[in-house]
Amino acid sequence: MRIISLNVNGVKAAAERGLFDWLRTQDADVICLQDIRVTAPELEQDPYWLDGYWQYCFEAETPSQGGVAIYTRVAPKAIIMGLGFESADRYGRFMQADFDKLSIGSLLLPSGRDGDADLNQKFKFMEDFANYLNKQRRKRREFIYCGSLYVAHLKLDVKNWRDCQNEPGFMAPERAWMDEIFGNMGYVDALREVTRESELYSWWPNSEQAENLNLGLRFDYQFLTPGLRRFVKQAKIPRNARFSQHAPVIIDYDWTLSI
Template identity: 30%
Template sequence: MPLSLATVNVNGIRAAVRRGMPAWLEQRRPDVLALQEVRADDATLVGLLEESLGGGWHLAHLEPTDAGSKGRAGVAVATRLPVGAARTTVDERFDGTGRWVELDVETPASPSGVLTVVSVYVHSGEAGTPKQDDKMAFLDVVSARMTALAAAAASGGPQAVVCGDLNIAHTALDIRNAKGNRGKAGFLPEEQAHLDGWAAQGWVDVARHLAGPVDGPYSWWSWRGQAFDKDTGWRIDAQWATPGLAERASTCEVDRAATYAERFSDHAPVVAVYSG
């Protein structure tokens, strides 16, 4: 059985529901759903899923508790497939920020029969400020955890996929206005170096791997102006998979809304299908 895995920064689940997210869920019906910027409690999130797709959901959800993160972060992985362990700590320094959660999902899409699905929400940052220091510190611990996940997959353990809003455009292909954004957070060499390191370990940016060296496809556009209509976007939402999973990816698409009015978030879902 193929596995459909979707990731999306909802920019607040309640707002996304008001803007039409349930219709997208009913159309796509993903087997596994990774969410960022949930900004809600477990009951609200499960209620949305049950109203759209029925019951039986397993949920790994980390709500932020830090004063600077509460009400604006939160990550989750939801599925109706059988599950194993859930983990919410990538490093104790970031436990209250609501930016990392892992869930082990049982699926034939992973050679071991178990797939570790991660939902991550990387800080947006701001070059030359403490916000950027926080972002770089978080990327350090994320990269360390990804090293461990890659090693486990290479030794016959669960394959893994890291899904989410990375707030980094990896190359000029991933941002429409590369020249105008040089030196700004999200397009800094020190941020991109982390993604280079993931690739060096064997992690595969699934959408880029399948699309090839083309512009985009972008996954985020500002609400302001005509960014969406002119496709002046960034490709910052991704699925990075370990090799044993990546080789089973048949598609990885950005579900860009047909019109500005039909968007339910400033981010578009990224949906991949992995063969079983």
């Protein structure tokens, strides 16, 4: 099973840069997109339609302010939209596809990089989502969350980590939140399960210098319940596949989707 996760920063612009032509060559079983910025009826039209996939969308109340989507080759047993709290559901920040013994979610956090109000919204979302994740661990099924989290967890996930410690995305409270998820809660960072390679970044500032010097951060993840740890086969973040400020996170699992 191959899962691709990508924050598109607006699916219209990403499509114009060739996203869907690229996706058709990737042999993905599930594709999770974040920050689509369109309505569900718009996403069902060309050029966003992918033959051979079931397609689902949870749009933001104001479509230009978020939204997530899931494409899957296997029809899910159920689709769940929203997390039940305002900071998530108003902006279409989460949806989940349920299969046999496995659920896959597409998740978008506030970036926190657009001023104090955005950062405060991010911290509130993180608190509410941590409570949600804690409850999910009690369920008798496995979960894969494909998330654009806008948080770099470790020093090796940031090019110049010393310079980023006071910036949203690598602040101490954000990293502590990640420590809790991957520590006490027991969730697994799929990429770090198979590689400790540095400079595997998924987001870069919009500047020529950032591109040339690879001044990136790893803001995008696939994280899992611990029962899936042994099923992670390989992971990559291809920097040359760029359709937004983010690069896609591609994980292959020794798992077959079924209903």
